[in-house]
Amino acid sequence: MTSSPLDRDRIYIVSAGAQTSVGRSVPAAAAAVRCGISAYAEHPFMIDKHGEPMVVARADWLDVTLPLADRLVTLAVDAAQEALHPLAEQLPSLRSRLRIHFSLSAENLPNAAQQQDVLIRFASGVGFTAADPPILPVVAGHAGGFLALENACRQLRRGEALFCLVGGADSWLSPERLEAVDYAGDLHSVNFSWGFTPGEGAGFCVVTTGEMARRCGLVPLAELLAVATAQETKLMGTKTVCLGEGLTTAFRGVLSAGLAPAQRIAHCYCDFNGETYRAEEYGFSICRTREGFEDPGSFTAAAQAWGDVGAASGPLSLILPLAAWSRGYAKGPVTLAFGSSARAPLRAAALLQQLGASEA
Numbered sequence: 001m002t003s004s005p006l007d008r009d010r011i012y013i014v015s016a017g018a019q020t021s022v023g024r025s026v027p028a029a030a031a032a033v034r035c036g037i038s039a040y041a042e043h044p045f046m047i048d049k050h051g052e053p054m055v056v057a058r059a060d061w062l063d064v065t066l067p068l069a070d071r072l073v074t075l076a077v078d079a080a081q082e083a084l085h086p087l088a089e090q091l092p093s094l095r096s097r098l099r100i101h102f103s104l105s106a107e108n109l110p111n112a113a114q115q116q117d118v119l120i121r122f123a124s125g126v127g128f129t130a131a132d133p134p135i136l137p138v139v140a141g142h143a144g145g146f147l148a149l150e151n152a153c154r155q156l157r158r159g160e161a162l163f164c165l166v167g168g169a170d171s172w173l174s175p176e177r178l179e180a181v182d183y184a185g186d187l188h189s190v191n192f193s194w195g196f197t198p199g200e201g202a203g204f205c206v207v208t209t210g211e212m213a214r215r216c217g218l219v220p221l222a223e224l225l226a227v228a229t230a231q232e233t234k235l236m237g238t239k240t241v242c243l244g245e246g247l248t249t250a251f252r253g254v255l256s257a258g259l260a261p262a263q264r265i266a267h268c269y270c271d272f273n274g275e276t277y278r279a280e281e282y283g284f285s286i287c288r289t290r291e292g293f294e295d296p297g298s299f300t301a302a303a304q305a306w307g308d309v310g311a312a313s314g315p316l317s318l319i320l321p322l323a324a325w326s327r328g329y330a331k332g333p334v335t336l337a338f339g340s341s342a343r344a345p346l347r348a349a350a351l352l353q354q355l356g357a358s359e360a
Contacts, residue, residue: 006210011153012220013205013352014213016319017082017167019075020201020306021057025082029316030323033305040197040307046175048182050191057199057307058173068108068174072118075202075312076102076169077125083165083204084126090216095128099161100135101148103168105311107141107342108177115139118169141341142271143229144168145203145314146348150227152207162212167204170310188274196273199307203315205322221322225334225351228253232345236277244284246347247340251285254336254351255292264294265351266332269320271313271339272301278340298331314339318350325354 006012016026021039023029042053044064058064062071084091091098102119109115119135138148145168152164172181181187181198188195213220230253232246259265272278286296300320303309309316317337324330338349 006214006220008209008211008214010210011156011207011224012210012213012355013207013222013224013318013322014218014220015083015086016203016205016221016322017079017084018201018203018316018319019059019079020309020316021059021199022305024061024078026319026323029306030320033300033302033320034329036305038305039199043178046178048187048189050189052189052191054178054182054187055189055197056173056178057197059200068171068177069114069118069121071171071173071200072169072202073121073125075171075200076122076167079169079202080122080126080165080167080204083167083206086218087163087206087216094162095132097162099133099152099155099164101138101152101164101166102135103138103140103144103148103311103314105141105144105170106139108170108172108174108310140346141311141344142313143339143341143346143348144311146227146339146350147229147346149207149224149314149350150229150348153224153227156207156209163206163208165204165206167202167315168312169202170312171200172198172308172310173200194274194276196275196303196308199303199309201306201309201312201316203312203319205315205318220355222325222355223353225353226254226258227348227350228257229346229348232340232347235343235345236275237343242277242280242284244281246345247281247285247338247349248288250338250347250349251289251292254349255289258351259292259334263334265292265334265336266294266298267321267330267335268299269317269335269337270299270301271303271317273303273308281340294332314348318352321352330354
């Protein structure tokens with residue numbers, strides 16, 4: 001039985017899983033981020049255009065020469081299995097009403113055949129067959145996981161699913177992608193301070209309604225108060241002035257839909273990775289929505305630990321407040337996770353609340 005009263009129609013996160021370069025489970029990854037442990041290290045053999053070893057955040061239990069698709073499948077399957085573990089007993093009877101929403105990156109998997117190959121192999125790895133419902137992919141970069149979450153919430157509210165497994169996986173660590181990042185001038189190095197450090201990882205969570213959580217005897221980890229997506233017209237790498245309009249719209253969307261009058265966001269989890277555009281975008285957005293935050297400077301940028309994780313950024317940002325609440329070190333009961341796709345228009349945010357926290 002659950003330990004707190006649940007609203008039957010609200011949406012809750014009931015489990016989560018993670019694979020990152022600093023930890024192979026939600027508790028391990030979150031503890032590493034909290035302690036400031038970084039996986040940044042020189043790549044065993046990749047050299048940048050200035051003749052320096054590339055610095056990356058690599059999942060070092062994977063063979064360095066493992067092809068990109070194999071890396072993604074391995075990371076995703078392990079993270080999803082952790083997220084599905086609490087449902088192991090009910091899964092056989094629920095699988096026909098379970099939907100999977102998977103965030104992928106067009107930058108690292110540029111064509112549909114590659115994406116489909118990863119999805120098919122992932123489904124097999126977590127025990128699904130061709131008779132199961134298809135996986136619903138979102139190919140939208142860093143913020144894609146939030147769009148996948150928004151799609152999942154829509155399905156749950158319409159009664160089209162009882163549970164949704166929502167997540168994403170990404171890796172920059174194929175030689176071809178690393179070279180492309182380097183030659184595009186996006187690689188952080190001793191010669192360029194404003195690029196990002198390539199990483200890899202996967203994150204998943206299971207979301208459901210309060211009614212289904214209660215019926216299955218699951219104790220939720222958090223309530224999902226709201227999720228919102230928006231489009232930005234002034235993109236990174238273009239000759240436009242960043243004003244944070246898209247991210248502002250996403251912030252306003254979750255604040256108006258999920259934040260009670262007396263509530264304030266205590267802490268944020270974001271996909272800042274060293275690129276100045278992201279910090280400027282947040283600065284403009286926070287100026288317009290300042291009233292919803294206790295301290296706009298209170299945020300965690302986990303890329304400092306596990307590197308830039310692309311399409312896995314959103315799902316992995318969601319696991320951090322879950323761990324903070326479960327271990328008692330969170331700064332407050334309401335938190336915001338948000339993300340911006342790199343050179344794509346999607347901007348998104350999700351508002352989470354600690355289970356049992358008052359809305360008054």
